[in-house]
Amino acid sequence: MPKKILLATDGSEDAILSARAASDISAAAGSGVHVVHALQPLPRYAYPGVTAEVYSRVLEVRERAARDLLDAQKRRIDEGGGKVAKVHLRSGPAVDEIIELAEELEAGLIVMGSRGMGLVERVVMGSVSEGVVHDASCPVLVLRGGEAAWPPARIVIADDGSEEATRAGELATGIGKLSGARALLLRAYPRLPEVDIPGRELNARMVNDELRREENILTKRAVELEQKAGIRPRVRIQVGDPAACILEAAQEEEGVEKALMAVGRRGLGMTRRVRLGSVSTKVLRAAGGPVLVNPRRNR
Numbered sequence: 700m701p702k703k704i705l706l707a708t709d710g711s712e713d714a715i716l717s718a719r720a721a722s723d724i725s726a727a728a729g730s731g732v733h734v735v736h737a738l739q740p741l742p743r744y745a746y747p748g749v750t751a752e753v754y755s756r757v758l759e760v761r762e763r764a765a766r767d768l769l770d771a772q773k774r775r776i777d778e779g780g781g782k783v784a785k786v787h788l789r790s791g792p793a794v795d796e797i798i799e800l801a802e803e804l805e806a807g808l809i810v811m812g813s814r815g816m817g818l819v820e821r822v823v824m825g826s827v828s829e830g831v832v833h834d835a836s837c838p839v840l841v842l843r844g845g846e847a848a849w850p851p852a853r854i855v856i857a858d859d860g861s862e863e864a865t866r867a868g869e870l871a872t873g874i875g876k877l878s879g880a881r882a883l884l885l886r887a888y889p890r891l892p893e894v895d896i897p898g899r900e901l902n903a904r905m906v907n908d909e910l911r912r913e914e915n916i917l918t919k920r921a922v923e924l925e926q927k928a929g930i931r932p933r934v935r936i937q938v939g940d941p942a943a944c945i946l947e948a949a950q951e952e953e954g955v956e957k958a959l960m961a962v963g964r965r966g967l968g969m970t971r972r973v974r975l976g977s978v979s980t981k982v983l984r985a986a987g988g989p990v991l992v993n994p995r996r997n998r
């Protein structure tokens with residue numbers, strides 16, 4: 700569990716939900732929470748006729764409102780049993796300020812809300828949360844889904860065998876243990892595993908043997924998670940689009956708002972993200988509940 704948590708807040712409904720999550724994790728892990736709000740810079744001469752006195756007054760009112768917001772979030776965390784280390788008021792583009800502060804603090808987790816933009820707007824413009832997820836060097840927990848979304852009743856962990864996915868699963872099960880959540884460890888293949896030997900036709904027995912081998916690997920991974928976090932996930936092998944499989948699994952039983960989805964980010968370049976997208980990006984954009992994304996570690 701992280702020693703330092705950075706909570707990014709903007710006063711939205713999802714930001715209030717993210718404060719609950721940060722407070723719960725802080726209380727359980729003894730982590731210090733840093734709370735940040737980024738004020739967007741105002742253009743100096745945006746409106747003709749605005750005097751320096753009026754401009755200064757606007758800046759003063761905005762700053763006071765921002766500090767009131769930070770104080771309110773601090774109270775929520777304190778009342779929830781968390782421990783606030785410090786509040787930070789920054790000025791600049793939100794994504795840049797959040798990531799820069801996280802690196803300065805060496806934060807182990809960024810917690811933030813999603814503003815809930817419409818599907819078209821998310822696809823065309825992205826969002827602050829998406830920008831942070833793409834560029835952060837530590838895990839990011841994005842909250843959405845309303846009051847029922849936290850604490851999660853279920854954890855859906857996407858495992859593709861990568862180090863990023865492994866770390867996402869470990870953190871997600873640690874978080875899930877706080878509320879006694881059940882967990883599912885899911886490995887999805889866009890198509891059946893390539894097990895054919897050159898010159899021979901692929902047969903059902905070979906495919907079944909390969910899938911059984913992969914299930915054994917996944918079961919071993921589930922045992923490791925149980926030893927580390929005290930939760931033994933069920934395992935599932937599925938064929939289909941990985942993002943779709945994760946989202947469908949999250950909607951089982953209690954519903955999408957009750958499931959925390961955990962994925963690793965493989966670090967696609969900008970061109971590939973725009974052209975193909977990534978599993979983490981697709982899940983983040985389409986999810987109706989909380990999403991935990993673990994970044995690719997710089998080597």
